[in-house]
Amino acid sequence: MRLKTFAGGIHPPGNKQWSAHKPIEDCPLPAEFIVPLAQHIGAPSIVCVAVGQQVAKGQEIGSAKGFVSVPVHAPTSGEVVAIEHRAHPWGPALAAVVIKPDGEDRWSTELQPAAPGDLSADDMVERVRLAGVVGMGGAAFPAHVKMSPPPEKKIHTLIFNGVECEPYLTADHRMMLEEPERILQGVALLQYVLGAERVVIGIEANKPDAIALFTEHCAGTPVEVVALQVKYPQGAEKQLIAAVTGKEVPSGGLPMDIGVAVHNVSTAAAVTDAIVHGRPLIERVCTVTGSAIREPKNLRIRIGTPLSHLVDICGGLVEPPGKVIMGGPMMGFTQLGLHVPATKGTSGLLLLRTAEVDLNEEGPCIRCARCLQACPINLQPTTIAAYARRDLVAEAAEHRAMDCIECGSCSYVCPAVIPLVQAIRYGKAAILAKKRNSP
Amino acid sequence: MNQQLYLSSSPHIHSGETTTKVMRAVLYSLLPACGVAVYFFGPSALSVLLIATLGCLATEAVCQRLMGQPVTIVDGSAAITGVLLALNLPPSSPWWLTLLGAVIAIAIGKQVYGGLGSNPFNPALVARVVLLISFPVQMTTWSAPAPLGSGLDLVTTATPLGAWKNAVMLTGKLPAEMHGSMADYFLGNMPGCIGEVSALALLLGAAYLFYRRILTWHIPTAFVGSVVLLSGLFWLINPAKYPNPVFHLLTGGLILGAFYMATDMVTTPVSRKGMLLFGVGCGLLTVLIRLFGGYPEGVSFAILLMNAATPLIDRYLRPRTFGVLAGKA
Numbered sequence: 002m003r004l005k006t007f008a009g010g011i012h013p014p015g016n017k018q019w020s021a022h023k024p025i026e027d028c029p030l031p032a033e034f035i036v037p038l039a040q041h042i043g044a045p046s047i048v049c050v051a052v053g054q055q056v057a058k059g060q061e062i063g064s065a066k067g068f069v070s071v072p073v074h075a076p077t078s079g080e081v082v083a084i085e086h087r088a089h090p091w092g093p094a095l096a097a098v099v100i101k102p103d104g105e106d107r108w109s110t111e112l113q114p115a116a117p118g119d120l121s122a123d124d125m126v127e128r129v130r131l132a133g134v135v136g137m138g139g140a141a142f143p144a145h146v147k148m149s150p151p152p153e154k155k156i157h158t159l160i161f162n163g164v165e166c167e168p169y170l171t172a173d174h175r176m177m178l179e180e181p182e183r184i185l186q187g188v189a190l191l192q193y194v195l196g197a198e199r200v201v202i203g204i205e206a207n208k209p210d211a212i213a214l215f216t217e218h219c220a221g222t223p224v225e226v227v228a229l230q231v232k233y234p235q236g237a238e239k240q241l242i243a244a245v246t247g248k249e250v251p252s253g254g255l256p257m258d259i260g261v262a263v264h265n266v267s268t269a270a271a272v273t274d275a276i277v278h279g280r281p282l283i284e285r286v287c288t289v290t291g292s293a294i295r296e297p298k299n300l301r302i303r304i305g306t307p308l309s310h311l312v313d314i315c316g317g318l319v320e321p322p323g324k325v326i327m328g329g330p331m332m333g334f335t336q337l338g339l340h341v342p343a344t345k346g347t348s349g350l351l352l353l354r355t356a357e358v359d360l361n362e363e364g365p366c367i368r369c370a371r372c373l374q375a376c377p378i379n380l381q382p383t384t385i386a387a388y389a390r391r392d393l394v395a396e397a398a399e400h401r402a403m404d405c406i407e408c409g410s411c412s413y414v415c416p417a418v419i420p421l422v423q424a425i426r427y428g429k430a431a432i433l434a435k436k437r438n439s440p
Numbered sequence: 441m442n443q444q445l446y447l448s449s450s451p452h453i454h455s456g457e458t459t460t461k462v463m464r465a466v467l468y469s470l471l472p473a474c475g476v477a478v479y480f481f482g483p484s485a486l487s488v489l490l491i492a493t494l495g496c497l498a499t500e501a502v503c504q505r506l507m508g509q510p511v512t513i514v515d516g517s518a519a520i521t522g523v524l525l526a527l528n529l530p531p532s533s534p535w536w537l538t539l540l541g542a543v544i545a546i547a548i549g550k551q552v553y554g555g556l557g558s559n560p561f562n563p564a565l566v567a568r569v570v571l572l573i574s575f576p577v578q579m580t581t582w583s584a585p586a587p588l589g590s591g592l593d594l595v596t597t598a599t600p601l602g603a604w605k606n607a608v609m610l611t612g613k614l615p616a617e618m619h620g621s622m623a624d625y626f627l628g629n630m631p632g633c634i635g636e637v638s639a640l641a642l643l644l645g646a647a648y649l650f651y652r653r654i655l656t657w658h659i660p661t662a663f664v665g666s667v668v669l670l671s672g673l674f675w676l677i678n679p680a681k682y683p684n685p686v687f688h689l690l691t692g693g694l695i696l697g698a699f700y701m702a703t704d705m706v707t708t709p710v711s712r713k714g715m716l717l718f719g720v721g722c723g724l725l726t727v728l729i730r731l732f733g734g735y736p737e738g739v740s741f742a743i744l745l746m747n748a749a750t751p752l753i754d755r756y757l758r759p760r761t762f763g764v765l766a767g768k769a
Contacts, residue, residue: 367556373759374656378762412454
C-alpha cells in the first residue's frame with residue numbers, strides 16, 4: 002500500500018532506537034518542584050497560593066486568566082517555599098511557584114470523578130479547561146479552546162497526531178504502546194464533544210507496533226488508523242491534515258476553517274484523565290535522550306521537575322553536554338542549563354555532545370534550491386531570508402514570510418549552512434512589529 | 441554543571457551536506473568524461489584540462505587576494521569552472537588560449553559580480569563564447585580522435601555538426617556521407633570539444649549526480665526533450681536537409697550542456713516550474729541556432745541567453761504557496 006504523506010519535507014536520521022524500546026518509567030519525586038505560571042500559549046495563570054501554604058497534589062496553584070489560558074496545579078503535596086522568578090525554558094526567568102514535597106504525594110480531595118454519560122459537551126470542555134490541559138505535542142496550546150470552535154465552524158474530521166516526526170523523541174510512541182485504552186477513551190470523548198463524523202489516528206510507518214496495536218483496538222469502531230510515510234514535518238498540524246485528507250488549510254487560516262481539528266494522542270489521554278477522573282495535568286511522558294546521557298529513557302515526569310533531576314534518573318552524563326535542548330532537535334529550544342524545570346510542553350530533553358553541535362561556517366547561497374524542495378509550505382526560503390537579513394520587511398512579507406511554519410527543514414538541508422529559518426523568524430517578527438506600529 | 445553550553449535557535453541538526461561536498465561530487469562526476477577525452481585526444485587534452493583548472497584556481501586566488509577577501513579555492517567551485525571550461529574547448533587549443541579562457545571565466549565571469557553565488561552567467565560559457573568570438577580560427581580547429589595506443593596523430597577535421605552545416609550551406613542538402621556512426625558518437629569517437637564527445641561518459645557522471653540528488657531531472661529533461669521534439673519536427677518536414685534528432689542529441693555539446701552547463705545552480709532558476717521553462721528555452725534556442733544561425737553549434741549561446749532570463753523567470757514563476765488557492769494571490 003502506498004503510504005500517505007504531504008509534499009516537501011526532509012528525512013533526518015530518526016535516532017529513536019535509543020529509547021523507542023524502553024517502557025515508560027515513573028520518575029521519582031525531586032527535592033524541589035519549580036512550577037512556572039506560564040506554560041502554555043496565551044495569558045499566564047495568576048498565582049492563588051501563598052508562601053508557607055500546604056498544598057495537595059492536583060490543587061490549583063495558578064488560576065487561568067481569560068479564555069486562552071489554563072490553570073496550573075501542584076504536582077505533588079507539600080509546602081510552597083517560594084513564589085519568585087526562576088529560570089524558564091523560554092529563556093528569561095519567569096514567575097514560578099516553588100514547592101517542597103512532603104513525600105506523601107497526597108491527592109487533593111476536591112477532585113471529582115464523573116461518569117461521562119452524566120456530562121454534557123459543555124461540562125466536558127469546562128472539566129478539560131479546569132484540569133489545565135494543553136496540547137502535549139510541544140506547542141502547549143490550551144486544549145479547551147480547540148474543543149470549543151465557534152458555532153459556524155462545524156468540525157467534521159478529527160485527526161489524532163501520533164506522528165512524532167521529531168528525531169529522537171519516543172514519548173508519544175510509548176504512550177500509544179502502553180496506554181491505548183486511555184488514549185482511545187479520550188478520542189471517543191473528543192469526538193463526542195466536537196461532533197466529528199470522521200475520526201483518524203495518523204501514525205508514521207516507523208512505529209509499526211503502534212499501528213498494529215491501534216488497528217486492532219479500533220477494529221469495529223468508527224476510528225480509522227492511517228499509516229503515514231516517515232517524513233519531517235509530518236506532525237505539523239497543516240502537513241498532517243494534508244497527508245490525511247489531501248486538503249490544505251488556507252493561508253493564514255486555522256484547521257477549523259476546513260472543518261478539521263487536530264489533537265495529539267497524548268492530549269487525548271490527558272483529556273480522559275480530566276473528564277473521567279477529574280485529574281488535572283500534572284504529569285506527562287518525556288523522552289530523555291541524546292549521546293551525552295548515560296541511559297536514555299522515557300520517563301513519566303511531574304510538571305515542574307528540574308531537568309537536572311531527569312538527568313540523574315537517567316544515569317547522569319557521559320560527558321558535559323554541548324547543547325541542552327528541550328523538545329526535539331528540529332524545533333526544540335536550547336536551555337541555559339539543567340536548573341530549568343520541565344513544563345507541560347516538555348516532550349523531550351535532548352543532550353547533545355559538544356562534538357555534535359553543528360558549527361560549520363556559513364557560505365554564500367549557491368541557489369541550489371534544496372530549501373525550496375524541502376519547504377513543506379512551498380516558500381522560497383533563501384529569497385525570504387535574504388530580504389529579512391537586509392531588513393527589507395515589505396519584500397519578505399510579499400514573498401509570504403508569514404506562511405512559514407518554522408519547521409527548520411530549509412536550514413537542515415542548506416549546503417551553505419545559511420541560518421534560513423532563523424532569518425525568516427527574524428523577518429516575521431519585523432513584519433508583525435511593523436503591523437503593530439502602523440495605524 | 442559549570443561549563444559552556446551552546447545557545448541557538450532551532451534546528452539543532454544539519455544534513456551534513458555542504459557546498460564543498462557538492463562541488464567535489466560534481467568534480468568526481470566529470471572524471472569519466474575527462475578520462476575519455478584523454479583516451480581519444482591524448483596529452484593535448486590533458487594539458488588543456490590542467491591549464492584550465494590551475495588557471496582558474498590561480499585567478500580566483502589572485503582576485504580574492506586583491507580584493508582583500510578570504511581565499512576560498514578549496515571550496516571546489518573554481519576547479520569545476522576550470523574543468524568545465526576545458527571540456528568546452530577544442531583539444532588543440534594552444535596554452536595561451538586556455539589560460540586566457542581561465543582568467544576570463546573567473547575574473548570576468550565570476551569575481552566581478554561578487555564571487556560564488558553572485559554571477560548571473562555560467563563562467564565557463566562566458567569564457568568559451570568570448571574565445572569563440574575573439575579567436576574563431578583556434579576555437580574551430582578540430583582534431584579527429586586518435587585513441588591512445590592507436591599510433592595515430594591528431595589530424596585536423598570538422599565536427600559532425602560543422603560538416604553538416606557546411607554541406608547544407610553549400611548544397612542545401614545533408615552531406616552524402618557522415619563521418620562516424622551513431623555508436624561512435626555515443627562513445628565519443630568523433631571530433632569535438634574535449635568533453636562533449638562521449639555521451640556515455642557524461643551520462644555516467646550525471647547518473648552519479650542524480651543518485652547524490654545534486655541534479656534534478658527538470659532542466660536536462662526539458663532541454664533534451666525540447667531539442668528532440670523541435671529537431672524531430674524539422675526532420676519530419678524535410679529529412680533531406682535536416683538531420684534526425686539522434687544526430688542532434690549525440691553530436692555537439694547538447695549532453696554536456698544539458699546535464700552540466702544548464703544545470704549550474706547559481707545561474708538557473710530555483711523553482712521547478714522555472715527550471716522546466718529554462719530547459720525548454722535552452723532547447724528551442726539551441727535548435728534554432730543550429731538550424732538557422734551562423735554557428736553550427738548553439739548550446740552555449742542558448743544557455744547564456746537563458747541565464748540572462750533567469751532573474752525574470754524566478755520573479756514570475758514562483759511556487760504556489762501551501763494554502764493559497766490557484767488563481768488567488
